[in-house]
Amino acid sequence: MAGVGLGLPAAPERAPEWGHDALVVCDNLVRIYQSEGIEVQALQGLDLLVHAGEMIALVGASGSGKSTLLQVLAGVDAPTAGRARVAGHDLLTLTRAERLHYRRHIVGFVRQQTARNLVPYLTGREVVDLPMSIAGTPRGERAERAEHLLTTLGVAHCADRRPDQMSGGEQQRVAIAVALANAPRVLLADEPTGELDSETAQEVFDALRTANRDLGATVVVVTHDPSVSGQVARTVAIRDGRTSSEVLRADGGGATLGPAEEYAVMDRAGRVQVPREFREALELTRRVRLALTGDHVEIRSDGHRDAETP
Template sequence: MSAGAQGAGASVACHRLMHIYPTAASDVIALSGVDLRIESGEMLALVGPSGSGKSTLVSILGGLMRPSAGRLFVGDHELSRLSTGQLAALRGTLIGTVLQGAERNLLPYASLSRNIWLAQRSAVRVSDRRLDPPERILELVGLGGAGQRRSGELSPAQRQRAALAQGLAAGPRLLLVDEPTSQLDHAGRDEVLDALETINAAHGTTVVVVTHDTEVGARLGRAVTIRDGRVGAEGRGGQDFAVVAGDGTIQLPPETLATFPSGTLFTVDHTEETVTLRVRGRPTTDSDGPSGAGAPGPAADDLA
């Protein structure tokens, strides 16, 4: 995209985001106070098992759903307060979304160039930005010269890169990509990640990828784990960190929880740079007892 078509990537700020799905039996809490900051031009992976809330979070980031509570900013826009029409205007312009399954993003009967052109035509109605021609966008994702081909003529990795091109059609500042490598072998996965890195390097686009693959998170540089509707551990540069949420809660990494389950009692000692947790009570195994009411043990285990 030309310099006039796209500026720096958009920052993202989530403040205590909550989302509840009402059901006949009971309400389901998909997000429970998510606090998350993504810097302009950053590449980030949202990692977590099915049902953890990451797809709900991405749908809200993309303006496809409204949070039940909390505030969401993408760039200078507070999405949580915009009207339906205003959100529609931002989808595909400020925000580009690539759905899981490349075929869901592409019209199978149209050429790749026409797919991109159709997405651009819709965006031009609400934006006066000058957009790059489809062929230049295809070159960006490594599909130069393939503009007249249809999605059915491509390999799985090529189809996924074509879906990325579709998401880039209107020069978004934030690109949301849902499970782009889940059906690919290692070589295909690397092709898609190479394309995402090229997009980010060329235009500063902020890229958020939903994935089950921890290796994808490591490749992108920052990985945020979503667990039980909250931000859990965070990985940066190959190192894992626990994260303090806005309400003061902290989710320990899964390997720690396997040793110290819910209900474990700790004392907390801290200095400016160090926090030490000492086990003072294990959760009771008596089914009639209150959860987490274990008796203090005489010895303390350290968890620094």
């Protein structure tokens, strides 16, 4: 406004930053591991946006980079390059103290190994109390929240049991309560149903959904289990350290989801991976013709021009 009064030209409007309205932003994220002189590119320029309130599944072949991504988002592992921001926290520039705060308050984490999520000698109530106690939450508030979480996640009966007195599914639901103790914005779960039979896996998945719908956490769950990825509105596939495709299902409310529609992911430079079966069916190789036709883009074979050119 002052500029107008002084007769100065208005500053040009800047386009909002990519992902400015997302809770989780991964932009061209790279993580390179060096082991014994060999470089492994676990993440190779991964783009991903997750909005507040979403619950998404991450799927992909073994070694595609899913766990690496989750470790980065958990603030456990630092990316090599790119941008990673969660709830306004830039994960590349966190100081030690900020990282501690981030891991305590902004994200919660549930691992596959049920036993590793809990403490063998603590009861359900005590283990949910622990992160709140470390964070300095007053005793009365802690007791109330632990009770609320255990009840909402269907494991109130585990309040006085130690892990060896709980089933695998109960251990995982208590672990979800622990991860949510300090009311994080994001709940990350790495194969949380990997060690469980299908009925128990469903109970754990339902607890994750409760965390998302009733307890306000945005949920990112890595899974190999098609019955889990089939129950979320958005499944993101990772291939070779990048997001490659997404399956979206319209959320019909309640437990019902609409039919799945698969989408290819276009990166910020406009690159799209054409599935191998499409490439092979039309012999799409090095060069293709692109045409903008009304509301879609056509990709055609180059017609083997290389072979014809003298």
